[in-house]
Amino acid sequence: xxxxxxxxxxxxxxxxxxxxxxxxxxxxxxxxxxxxxxxxxxxxxxxxxxxxxxxxxxxxxxxxxxxxxxxxxxxxxxxxxxxxxxxxxxxxxxxxxxxxxxxxxxxxxxxxxxxxxxxxxxxxxxxxxxxxxxxxxxxxxxxxxxxxxxxx
Numbered sequence: 001x002x003x004x005x006x007x008x009x010x011x012x013x014x015x016x017x018x019x020x021x022x023x024x025x026x027x028x029x030x031x032x033x034x035x036x037x038x039x040x041x042x043x044x045x046x047x048x049x050x051x052x053x054x055x056x057x058x059x060x061x062x063x064x065x066x067x068x069x070x071x072x073x074x075x076x077x078x079x080x081x082x083x084x085x086x087x088x089x090x091x092x093x094x095x096x097x098x099x100x101x102x103x104x105x106x107x108x109x110x111x112x113x114x115x116x117x118x119x120x121x122x123x124x125x126x127x128x129x130x131x132x133x134x135x136x137x138x139x140x141x142x143x144x145x146x147x148x149x150x151x152x
Contacts, residue, residue, distance in 0.1 A: 031095065038091045043083065058083035 011017065052058055065077035135143075 030098070034091050034094045034098075037094065038087050042090055043087050046086065047083070058086070 047053065047058065050058060059082055060080040061077055062080060063075075063078040065073050066075035068074050
């Protein structure tokens, strides 16, 4: 049992778990921001465009609520919440767009880092290769003279 807790402690203190926890917290905060954007900015604009006082007016009532003589609700109303559904779709699309942008930026940064690493490795390999000594003019003239002698 002691080994199990030691392994768990090692797992929980690794950077990946901490990064994931921070991501969940930031994601929750971002979700609150996008929900506020959708419910407080976008959906009122949609309601205005449709000429409705709010997005609840975009809902379709299939069956009205039934009340008894004292005014108490006997049967709840049956409503298609189109305004709420549109808000949820917009919320999803905004979050998906931001996540797509973040992943795209991370992939581009990763590709640039890999290209830089590859260029450095190629430069290091080129520097490590021994260069052949370049022949001097005297060496070339000597080789030409030997060729001419061999032809005679």
